Amino acid sequence: MMDGGMVGTAQALVRFVGVQKTYDGEHLVVKNLDLDIRKGEFVTLLGPSGSGKTTTLMMLAGFEVPTQGEIYLADRPIKNMPPHKRDIGMVFQNYALFPHLTIEENVAFPLTVRGTAKAEVQERVRNALRMIKLENLAHRRPGQLSGGQQQRVALARALVFNPQLVLMDEPLGALDKRLREHMQLEIKQLHEQMGITVVYVTHDQGEALTMSDRIAVFNDGIVQQIDKPDALYEQPVNSFVANFIGENNVLSGTVENIEQGFCRVALTSGGSVVAQAVNVEGPGAATALSVRPERIVIVPDDASTGGASTDLANRLPATVQDTIYLGDHALAVLKVAGNGEFMVKLPPGAHAGLGHGQAVTIAFRPEDCRALDPV
Amino acid sequence: MTAAFVAGADAPTEVPLKRRLKRAERARQFKALALVLPLLLFLLFTFLGPIAGMLWHSVEDWEVPKTLPHTVAALSDWNGKDLPDEKAFAALAGDLQAARAAGTVAIASKRLNYTINGFRTILASTARNLKTAPEPGTAKDTLIAINPAWGDRATWAAIKSASGPLTSFYLLGAVDLTRNVDGAIVAAPAEQAIYRDVFARTFTISFGVTALCLILGFPVAYLLANLPAGRSNLLMIFVLLPFWTSLLVRTCAWIVLLQSEGVVNDSLRWLGVIDEPLRLIYNRFGVYVAMTHVLLPFMILPLYSTMKAISPAYMRAAASLGASPVTAFRRIYLPQTLPGVGAGSLLVFILAIGYYITPALVGGAADQMISYFIAFYTTETVNWGLASALGAVLLLATLLLAVVYGKLVHGQQVTGGMKN
Numbered sequence: 001m002m003d004g005g006m007v008g009t010a011q012a013l014v015r016f017v018g019v020q021k022t023y024d025g026e027h028l029v030v031k032n033l034d035l036d037i038r039k040g041e042f043v044t045l046l047g048p049s050g051s052g053k054t055t056t057l058m059m060l061a062g063f064e065v066p067t068q069g070e071i072y073l074a075d076r077p078i079k080n081m082p083p084h085k086r087d088i089g090m091v092f093q094n095y096a097l098f099p100h101l102t103i104e105e106n107v108a109f110p111l112t113v114r115g116t117a118k119a120e121v122q123e124r125v126r127n128a129l130r131m132i133k134l135e136n137l138a139h140r141r142p143g144q145l146s147g148g149q150q151q152r153v154a155l156a157r158a159l160v161f162n163p164q165l166v167l168m169d170e171p172l173g174a175l176d177k178r179l180r181e182h183m184q185l186e187i188k189q190l191h192e193q194m195g196i197t198v199v200y201v202t203h204d205q206g207e208a209l210t211m212s213d214r215i216a217v218f219n220d221g222i223v224q225q226i227d228k229p230d231a232l233y234e235q236p237v238n239s240f241v242a243n244f245i246g247e248n249n250v251l252s253g254t255v256e257n258i259e260q261g262f263c264r265v266a267l268t269s270g271g272s273v274v275a276q277a278v279n280v281e282g283p284g285a286a287t288a289l290s291v292r293p294e295r296i297v298i299v300p301d302d303a304s305t306g307g308a309s310t311d312l313a314n315r316l317p318a319t320v321q322d323t324i325y326l327g328d329h330a331l332a333v334l335k336v337a338g339n340g341e342f343m344v345k346l347p348p349g350a351h352a353g354l355g356h357g358q359a360v361t362i363a364f365r366p367e368d369c370r371a372l373d374p375v
Numbered sequence: 376m377t378a379a380f381v382a383g384a385d386a387p388t389e390v391p392l393k394r395r396l397k398r399a400e401r402a403r404q405f406k407a408l409a410l411v412l413p414l415l416l417f418l419l420f421t422f423l424g425p426i427a428g429m430l431w432h433s434v435e436d437w438e439v440p441k442t443l444p445h446t447v448a449a450l451s452d453w454n455g456k457d458l459p460d461e462k463a464f465a466a467l468a469g470d471l472q473a474a475r476a477a478g479t480v481a482i483a484s485k486r487l488n489y490t491i492n493g494f495r496t497i498l499a500s501t502a503r504n505l506k507t508a509p510e511p512g513t514a515k516d517t518l519i520a521i522n523p524a525w526g527d528r529a530t531w532a533a534i535k536s537a538s539g540p541l542t543s544f545y546l547l548g549a550v551d552l553t554r555n556v557d558g559a560i561v562a563a564p565a566e567q568a569i570y571r572d573v574f575a576r577t578f579t580i581s582f583g584v585t586a587l588c589l590i591l592g593f594p595v596a597y598l599l600a601n602l603p604a605g606r607s608n609l610l611m612i613f614v615l616l617p618f619w620t621s622l623l624v625r626t627c628a629w630i631v632l633l634q635s636e637g638v639v640n641d642s643l644r645w646l647g648v649i650d651e652p653l654r655l656i657y658n659r660f661g662v663y664v665a666m667t668h669v670l671l672p673f674m675i676l677p678l679y680s681t682m683k684a685i686s687p688a689y690m691r692a693a694a695s696l697g698a699s700p701v702t703a704f705r706r707i708y709l710p711q712t713l714p715g716v717g718a719g720s721l722l723v724f725i726l727a728i729g730y731y732i733t734p735a736l737v738g739g740a741a742d743q744m745i746s747y748f749i750a751f752y753t754t755e756t757v758n759w760g761l762a763s764a765l766g767a768v769l770l771l772a773t774l775l776l777a778v779v780y781g782k783l784v785h786g787q788q789v790t791g792g793m794k795n
Contacts, residue, residue, distance in 0.1 A: 061695055083694040090695035096688040100710045110696035
C-alpha cells in the first residue's frame with residue numbers, strides 16, 4: 001500500500017528511506033517510513049494525534065534524529081545535518097515570532113543570519129511584507145498583531161530566504177474557522193505562485209483535502225495511504241482511511257466468494273451485498289464494507305423491478321432514525337443491518353417525507369461499496 | 376408610552392455619570408482600603424516612621440540651641456569676619472554657667488566636638504573656670520584669659536554653624552565635605568575623608584557580587600528552566616535550600632569552611648597542593664564568596680521565571696531559519712532573558728549595598744561596607760546625625776536604582792515583549 005509514495009529518485013526532493021523513530025526504546029512512533037516528495041509538490045501529513053506525523057516533520061526539520069533509516073534532501077543524506085544547515089523554512093503552530101523583534105526584523109532574520117547584504121535584505125523584506133499585505137505594520141511587534149496577521153508574518157519569514165522546502169506544523173490550528181479557511185486558500189495560492197515544495201502537517205481532514213496535491217494518512221506510526229485527495233476519498237485502501245476521511249458507513253460481514261474483483265459478502269445481521277474486493281483475504285474472511293453517504297439512494301419499496309436502477313444491485317431494508325437538516329443538504333440517519341448510525345445524503349427537499357420509525361429500502365452500486373479490512 | 380420611558384431615563388442624567396460611577400465605586404474602595412489598613416498602619420509605624428525620623432536626624436541640629444540659647448541669639452547678627460562683640464561673650468558666659476548648673480555642658484560639647492576636634496576640652500575648662508559671672512564689659516577678656524581659643528574666629532564660627540535648627544553638616548560629612556570658617560563648602564581634611572572610599576567600596580563589592588551571581592546563576596537558571604520536570608525540581612530544591620536557611624548560619628558555615636584551619640585549607644594541605652594555609656577569609660575574597668552564595672537565589676529565581684516563559688519554539692524557529700546555535704542564543708534567547716537579568720541584577724545589587732552582617736563576619740577592616748559604619752555611629756559613638764546622613768545617601772542610591780528597575784519592568788509591559 002506504500003506504492004503511491006514511491007516516485008522516481010530523479011524527481012524526488014525529499015526521500016524517507018526505511019525511517020524509524022522511537023523515543024523510549026520500546027515503542028516505535030514511526031515504523032518503517034518510506035516516502036518520496038516531489039519538487040513543487042504540496043504534501044500533507046494527515047493523522048490523529050500520536051500517529052507520528054509531527055515526529056516525521058520534526059525529523060525532516062532536524063529537531064529529531066531518526067533511530068534508523070535515512071532522509072535525503074535533494075539527494076543528500078541529512079540525518080546528521082543540524083537544522084540550521086538544511087535550508088528548510090518552517091512555520092510553527094504558535095507562529096514562534098520573536099517577541100523582542102519588530103515584524104520587519106522578524107522577516108529579515110533568516111536573511112541577516114545568512115549575511116545577506118543590507119540593501120538586498122531591505123528589498124526582499126519589503127517584497128515579502130507586500131506579498132502578505134502587512135507593509136504598514138512593519139514596525140509593530142508580534143504582540144500587537146492579530147492571530148491571522150502573525151500567521152502571515154510567520155509565513156513570510158519562512159519563505160523570504162527562498163528555502164528549497166517549507167514545512168508547516170498545524171499552522172492554522174489557533175485560528176477561528178472563517179480565518180482558517182481564508183488562510184488555507186492564501187497558502188494554496190502562495191504555493192502555486194512561488195512553486196515551492198510544502199510539507200504540511202494537520203489533523204484536520206478538510207484542510208488536507210482543500211490544500212494538498214497528495215495526502216499521506218498516518219496512523220500508528222505507519223503511512224496508511226498516500227494519494228491525491230479525491231483518490232483517498234473515493235478509493236480508500238483500508239478501513240482506517242475510509243473512516244478518517246469524510247463520512248463513512250460501515251457494514252460488517254463475511255466474504256462468501258471473490259470473482260473478477262468483486263465479492264459477495266454475507267452481512268452479520270443477515271442479507272448479502274456485492275462489493276469491490278479491495279482489502280480482503282479470501283472467502284471466509286471477515287470484512288468491513290465502506291459506503292459513502294452520497295452514494296446511497298432511498299428507493300420506493302416496490303422499485304425492485306424498476307428498470308432505471310438496475311445497476312443499484314445492492315438493496316437493504318432500513319428504518320429511519322432521524323433526519324438532520326444541514327442547509328445545503330440533509331442527512332437521513334438510518335438503522336441498517338444492525339448499524340444504527342448509517343448516514344444517507346438526501347436530495348434537496350427529500351427529508352420532509354421521512355419520519356422516525358419509517359421502513360425504507362436503500363440501494364447502492366457494488367462499485368460504490370468497498371470491502372476492506374475488518375475493524 | 377415610549378416617550379414617558381425616555382423621559383424617565385433622562386431624568387437621572389442631571390447627576391454627571393462620572394460622579395455616579397464614583398459613588399457606586401466608593402463602597403468597594405472602602406472595603407479594599409479596610410483590607411490593607413492593618414498592613415498600612417504596621418508599615419507606617421515600623422518602616423515609614425523610622426525612615427522619616429532618620430531623614431530628620433540627618434539634618435536637625437538641636438544640641439547647641441538648647442544648651443546655649445542666649446549665645447545662639449547673640450551670634451545671629453554676627454558678620455563672621457571679626458571676633459563677635461562683648462554681648463556674645465557675656466551671653467556665652469551666662470549660658471555656660473546655667474548649663475553647668477543643669478549638667479548639660481556635655482550635650483553641646485559633644486556636638487561642637489564633631490566640628491572642631493578638642494572643642495569638648497575648651498568648653499569643659501571654660502565652664503569649670505568660670506566661677507562667677509564676669510563683670511559687665513569684661514566677659515571677652517575673662518573668657519580669652521581662661522582659654523585663648525575664644526580669641527579665635529573659628530571657635531565662634533563652629534558655634535554659629537551649629538546653632539540650628541537645620542544643618543547640612545552631617546550630609547556634607549557623609550560625602551567627605553565640610554564648611555570652612557567662612558561657611559563655604561570644601562573638601563574635608565584627609566584624615567576624616569573616608570566615606571567616599573567606603574561608598575566606592577560598597578558599590579564595588581555590590582557590583583562584583585552582582586556580576587558573580589549573574590555569571591554563576593545564568594547557567595543554573597537555564598538548566599532549571601530546560602531540564603525535565605523531575606530533575607528540575609530536584610535542582611530547584613538545591614537552589615532554595617540555602618534560601619530557607621538563616622543568613623547567619625550560612626555566613627558562619629563559610630567561616631568554618633574558609634578559615635586557616637578550615638575544611639578547604641586542611642583538604643588542600645592534605646592533598647599537598649599548599650604548605651601554608653591560604654588566606655581565604657577576613658579579606659575581600661571571603662566577602663565575595665559568602666555574599667555571592669547568600670544572594671545567588673535572588674538572581675536565579677527572576678532569571679528562572681523569565682526563562683521558563685521563553686518557549687523552546689523560538690530556538691527551533693531560529694535554527695530552522697538558518698541561525699547556528701550560538702547565533703540563535705545571542706540574537707533570540709539572550710535578548711528575551713534581559714528583563715530577568717535586569718530584575719535579578721537590580722535585586723541583588725540593591726540587597727548587596729545594604730549588607731552588614733556578612734562583611735562584618737567574614738571581611739577584614741578594609742572590607743567593611745557602608746552599613747557597618749551606620750551601625751558603628753548608631754550604636755558605638757551615638758552620632759545619630761552622621762549615621763542618619765550615611766543612611767540617607769544609601770537610601771537615595773537605592774531609590775534611584777528602584778526607579779531604574781521600575782522603568783525597565785514598565786517598559787517591557789508597554790512593548791508587550793513578555794507576551795507570546
